[in-house]
Amino acid sequence: MKHTLCAAALLALSLTCAPVLAQQQEELAPGFDACVQQSGGATPQLVACAQAAYEFWDKRLNEAYKKARRACVDEACREKLQGAQRHWIQYKEAMGDVLFRSLQRVGGSMDRLNAVTFSAEETKKQTLLLQELLRSSGAE
Numbered sequence: 001m002k003h004t005l006c007a008a009a010l011l012a013l014s015l016t017c018a019p020v021l022a023q024q025q026e027e028l029a030p031g032f033d034a035c036v037q038q039s040g041g042a043t044p045q046l047v048a049c050a051q052a053a054y055e056f057w058d059k060r061l062n063e064a065y066k067k068a069r070r071a072c073v074d075e076a077c078r079e080k081l082q083g084a085q086r087h088w089i090q091y092k093e094a095m096g097d098v099l100f101r102s103l104q105r106v107g108g109s110m111d112r113l114n115a116v117t118f119s120a121e122e123t124k125k126q127t128l129l130l131q132e133l134l135r136s137s138g139a140e
Contacts (some may be wrong), residue, residue: 028120029053043109047116054120057127064130071139092122 027033032053039045065085072078100115134140 028117028124029056043113047109047113050113050116050120054116054123057120057123061123061127061130064127064134067134067140068130071134071137088126092119092126095122 028050029052032049035049035052036046039049065081068081069078072081096115096119099118100111131140
């Protein structure tokens, strides 16, 4: 009975998740997919693609952060925003370092690719979060 229930739950979960998994994944940054395609799979070129994506989102993150600071109603808001952003930077840098070291290896080229891609993805998420915060508060 337990096995039947587990099998049914797994089937329901897979049917629920299948449409989500089948959706096209959004491009990391404009031109990223074309860059990856043109890289021929060479790691240094892939790192350059990820670095360009990171730089794209980092510029937008800085703009969104400045707008969010200006949108704060008082100094307490600015301090909380600054503290949260500093904690996020610490997390992003620490996790990037873990990925670069790959938990037992010594920073090979694939580790560099993992770390830069992670930084680009996290910076994109943080940018979109700040932009949504601005939109929902009516500041943008």
